[in-house]
Amino acid sequence: MSKIPYKTYLPEAQMPTQWQSLRADMKNCPPMLHPGTRQPVTLDDLRPVFVEELAKQELSDAKFIDIPGEVMDFYRMIRPSPLVRAYALEKALGTPARIYYKFEGTNTSGSHKLNSAVAQAYYAKQQGLTSLTTETGAGQWGTALSMACAYYGIDLSVYMVKISSEQKPYRKAVMETYKAKVTPSPSNTTNCGRAALAENPNSHGSLGNAISEALEVAMSTDNCRYVLGSVLQHVLLHQSVIGLEARAAMDSLEEYPDIVVGCAGGGSNLGGLIVTYASDKLLGKANPRIVAVEPASCPSLTRGRYAYDFGDTAMTTPLIKMYTMGSAFKPHENHAGGLRYHGMNTVMSQLKEDGLLEAIAVPQKSVFEAATLFARTEGTLPAPESAHAIRGAIDEALACKESGESKCILFGLSGTGYFDMQAYMDYNEGRMDDNIPDDATLANGFASIPG
Amino acid sequence: MSKIPYKTYLPEAQMPTQWQSLRADMKNCPPMLHPGTRQPVTLDDLRPVFVEELAKQELSDAKFIDIPGEVMDFYRMIRPSPLVRAYALEKALGTPARIYYKFEGTNTSGSHKLNSAVAQAYYAKQQGLTSLTTETGAGQWGTALSMACAYYGIDLSVYMVKISSEQKPYRKAVMETYKAKVTPSPSNTTNCGRAALAENPNSHGSLGNAISEALEVAMSTDNCRYVLGSVLQHVLLHQSVIGLEARAAMDSLEEYPDIVVGCAGGGSNLGGLIVTYASDKLLGKANPRIVAVEPASCPSLTRGRYAYDFGDTAMTTPLIKMYTMGSAFKPHENHAGGLRYHGMNTVMSQLKEDGLLEAIAVPQKSVFEAATLFARTEGTLPAPESAHAIRGAIDEALACKESGESKCILFGLSGTGYFDMQAYMDYNEGRMDDNIPDDATLANGFASIPG
Numbered sequence: 085m086s087k088i089p090y091k092t093y094l095p096e097a098q099m100p101t102q103w104q105s106l107r108a109d110m111k112n113c114p115p116m117l118h119p120g121t122r123q124p125v126t127l128d129d130l131r132p133v134f135v136e137e138l139a140k141q142e143l144s145d146a147k148f149i150d151i152p153g154e155v156m157d158f159y160r161m162i163r164p165s166p167l168v169r170a171y172a173l174e175k176a177l178g179t180p181a182r183i184y185y186k187f188e189g190t191n192t193s194g195s196h197k198l199n200s201a202v203a204q205a206y207y208a209k210q211q212g213l214t215s216l217t218t219e220t221g222a223g224q225w226g227t228a229l230s231m232a233c234a235y236y237g238i239d240l241s242v243y244m245v246k247i248s249s250e251q252k253p254y255r256k257a258v259m260e261t262y263k264a265k266v267t268p269s270p271s272n273t274t275n276c277g278r279a280a281l282a283e284n285p286n287s288h289g290s291l292g293n294a295i296s297e298a299l300e301v302a303m304s305t306d307n308c309r310y311v312l313g314s315v316l317q318h319v320l321l322h323q324s325v326i327g328l329e330a331r332a333a334m335d336s337l338e339e340y341p342d343i344v345v346g347c348a349g350g351g352s353n354l355g356g357l358i359v360t361y362a363s364d365k366l367l368g369k370a371n372p373r374i375v376a377v378e379p380a381s382c383p384s385l386t387r388g389r390y391a392y393d394f395g396d397t398a399m400t401t402p403l404i405k406m407y408t409m410g411s412a413f414k415p416h417e418n419h420a421g422g423l424r425y426h427g428m429n430t431v432m433s434q435l436k437e438d439g440l441l442e443a444i445a446v447p448q449k450s451v452f453e454a455a456t457l458f459a460r461t462e463g464t465l466p467a468p469e470s471a472h473a474i475r476g477a478i479d480e481a482l483a484c485k486e487s488g489e490s491k492c493i494l495f496g497l498s499g500t501g502y503f504d505m506q507a508y509m510d511y512n513e514g515r516m517d518d519n520i521p522d523d524a525t526l527a528n529g530f531a532s533i534p535g
Numbered sequence: 536m537s538k539i540p541y542k543t544y545l546p547e548a549q550m551p552t553q554w555q556s557l558r559a560d561m562k563n564c565p566p567m568l569h570p571g572t573r574q575p576v577t578l579d580d581l582r583p584v585f586v587e588e589l590a591k592q593e594l595s596d597a598k599f600i601d602i603p604g605e606v607m608d609f610y611r612m613i614r615p616s617p618l619v620r621a622y623a624l625e626k627a628l629g630t631p632a633r634i635y636y637k638f639e640g641t642n643t644s645g646s647h648k649l650n651s652a653v654a655q656a657y658y659a660k661q662q663g664l665t666s667l668t669t670e671t672g673a674g675q676w677g678t679a680l681s682m683a684c685a686y687y688g689i690d691l692s693v694y695m696v697k698i699s700s701e702q703k704p705y706r707k708a709v710m711e712t713y714k715a716k717v718t719p720s721p722s723n724t725t726n727c728g729r730a731a732l733a734e735n736p737n738s739h740g741s742l743g744n745a746i747s748e749a750l751e752v753a754m755s756t757d758n759c760r761y762v763l764g765s766v767l768q769h770v771l772l773h774q775s776v777i778g779l780e781a782r783a784a785m786d787s788l789e790e791y792p793d794i795v796v797g798c799a800g801g802g803s804n805l806g807g808l809i810v811t812y813a814s815d816k817l818l819g820k821a822n823p824r825i826v827a828v829e830p831a832s833c834p835s836l837t838r839g840r841y842a843y844d845f846g847d848t849a850m851t852t853p854l855i856k857m858y859t860m861g862s863a864f865k866p867h868e869n870h871a872g873g874l875r876y877h878g879m880n881t882v883m884s885q886l887k888e889d890g891l892l893e894a895i896a897v898p899q900k901s902v903f904e905a906a907t908l909f910a911r912t913e914g915t916l917p918a919p920e921s922a923h924a925i926r927g928a929i930d931e932a933l934a935c936k937e938s939g940e941s942k943c944i945l946f947g948l949s950g951t952g953y954f955d956m957q958a959y960m961d962y963n964e965g966r967m968d969d970n971i972p973d974d975a976t977l978a979n980g981f982a983s984i985p986g
Contacts, residue, residue, distance in 0.1 A: 463612050
């Protein structure tokens with residue numbers, strides 16, 4: 085066999101033209117429930133808040149859904165993303181493992197979030213909506229949605245957690261270059277924002293409050309809906325392009341991973357990456373290990389409970405069955421902002437519950453150690469979120485070095501760290517902590533899970 | 536003919552394995568002169584300051600030079616870069632022109648500078664050197680060299696213009712993540728730095744002084760040399776990978792550009808992009824238009840003089856024949872930091888003198904207008920430097936719209952603007968000026984050109 089190239093790009097003609105649902109292969113994935121009736125939510129429940137087509141996808145049982153032509157046009161601008169053989173990292177580790185990563189950070193938004201943002205903005209446009217609202221914490225989702233809305237000509241209002249908008253003024257500037265209106269949250273533009281400010285005029289804001297503000301504006305504005313970038317089924321569906329491309333590229337190299345590793349926040353990147361390999365497991369075709377890596381500071385899969393819980397801290401969403409810390413859980417300020425969510429997508433949670441997905445929690449300093457090694461060898465500066473997957477992959481590769489096995493490891497590198505340099509500075513200068521929650525903090529969170 | 540794909544990546548096996556020198560096709564390119572003797576510089580003159588192999592390349596007449604295997608290994612990590620068909624931009628402009636761009640910004644350094652940085656660090660390592668020094672203004676070069684030195688295990692000391700290190704702390708953080716020692720200049724670590732501080736303790740620094748500090752340290756440190764990222768022949772040579780890849784990809788699409796457009800600072804990106812097409816002109820094989828786009832605030836090609844001048848403001852380098860504003864010319868503070876050099880590479884200058892290269896100067900606000908349109912349509916946020924080429928390409932495409940001609944336009948997109956968001960904020964908020972120098976300012980600069 086000829087030497088495997090450093091990077092494999094699928095030819096444009098071989099890019100996937102359908103999204104794939106992993107949930108369609110599962111018999112036991114619990115539905116979202118209406119918090120009042122405790123009955124499965126219906127399209128009528130979701131329609132007032134969500135874009136119609138996205139609500140349908142949220143409830144659909146279809147295994148494959150065609151990607152619309154105009155979304156494919158955008159995907160052809162930003163995709164395929166490269167599948168990279170990590171020769172330099174393998175050499176630095178001295179491992180016999182064969183390490184591959186699927187890199188989603190080459191677009192301007194810097195992450196995989198754009199895969200779903202484009203689809204969501206497109207369906208909004210098709211429905212005749214003129215504006216969308218959303219929230220953003222770390223900023224990746226807000227940036228991605230800004231790009232997509234600029235492309236399709238839709239107005240976008242982003243509620244950005246206030247502390248994040250102050251710490252990341254350049255994230256805000258990118259969104260504004262893409263014409264989004266960015267409002268630090270809590271703000272005085274909504275009732276719930278004003279209430280939060282009345283309670284604490286110096287509030288740093290929270291993702292929960294930003295969601296509430298975005299929801300309030302969407303509900304009270306004509307031709308406007310609320311969209312979000314993780315956790316839900318339709319977002320996982322769109323992110324399947326990651327895994328479908330990765331699978332086609334791996335197949336073309338005649339490689340099948342022994343281990344697939346992804347970072348886990350709300351679960352959309354992980355769910356997208358593993359879609360075909362987890363399907364193989366569900367259908368009994370193959371049995372690769374699938375490893376979710378989460379931050380030790382917000383360990384929903386490894387220390388959380390599998391229960392119905394609210395998706396937001398204001399407890400207004402449908403109930404979602406998930407591994408959760410409880411919606412009242414407050415993780416420490418933590419630079420991997422994209423992995424600070426209290427819960428986990430239902431599909432990922434059920435796979436964990438069924439023993440089909442392993443999960444590990446890693447402390448932040450060990451994550452930045454891995455990120456820095458990766459940057460210096462592979463040449464790409466990873467996002468802190470993505471570096472959790474690097475940590476997981478390195479640990480598996482070092483285990484191969486111990487055992488002498490040449491396993492094939494595939495991991496997802498979901499984005500770049502260009503807008504996270506403050507975190508790198510803190511790490512470089514020894515100002516970073518691991519912030520692992522104690523049992524009392526966990527108990528406080530669990531107490532908020534509805535009975 | 537089937538539809539041309541959005542992006543064309545050369546297969547790894549077709550990546551160029553030799554650099555190509557454009558100067559080798561020219562009969563009349565003036566040599567660098569020793570400032571004392573006014574005789575052409577020799578290898579012995581260059582050896583104390585420069586890496587031996589780079590000095591040899593600087594003086595070489597060879598048309599092709601093999602790229603070393605270890606440099607090819609690194610190129611395979613960061614290259615090939617995509618050749619992109621700008622369908623969305625064409626549609627937004629309503630032009631019949633076919634617009635292509637070669638995008639060099641997908642690596643972590645964010646620009647084409649890495650192409651030469653890797654080669655320079657490799658040759659330093661081969662020579663047994665243990666450290667290098669350099670200066671950086673905008674930060675692209677310092678970042679690229681930091682990455683290359685981390686990869687090859689060489690210590691790097693970067694003198695960064697003080698105002699730039701203060702305005703771009705995250706650029707500095709990237710370099711430090713790659714283990715470089717970054718010193719704001721002027722500093723008290725060198726004689727010339729101390730002299731500058733004695734004269735003005737609050738000095739913002741200048742590229743000229745940063746060069747002088749880096750040179751002083753290189754000259755006074757064992758196993759250390761000084762390297763730089765533009766203007767000189769060996770840098771143009773390394774950047775030829777841009778043009779060689781672009782040519783191979785364009786050929787594979789059966790496209791030959793009517794117009795090739797590049798931004799021009801020191802000239803290395805432009806020289807790399809145009810190498811094969813300019814060679815065609817020199818050898819009488821074809822006659823595409825070649826257009827250099829420079830900032831109206833620092834217009835060496837359009838308002839400068841073609842003369843022997845010093846490369847640095849301290850007037851210590853060999854004399855270089857170039858279009859120059861004079862080494863004492865001080866452009867306004869200008870966000871396209873990479874295009875603020877007072878002179879222009881000799882090969883580019885001679886092509887201009889011989890009528891083989893056109894040059895235009897564009898005001899900064901029109902550049903950001905083009906950058907913003909490009910970001911919103913093509914989805915990539917360009918560096919301010921690169922956006923000069925976008926401005927030039929858009930203007931040619933609009934001329935095609937006027938005339939109804941479907942010309943083929945190729946331009947170079949040399950990098951991303953992730954670390955230039957302050958400039959975008961200034962533009963978005965109406966705080967940007969064009970800063971076009973008046974005749975008196977030009978006359979002051981010209982007075983510094985040696986007689």
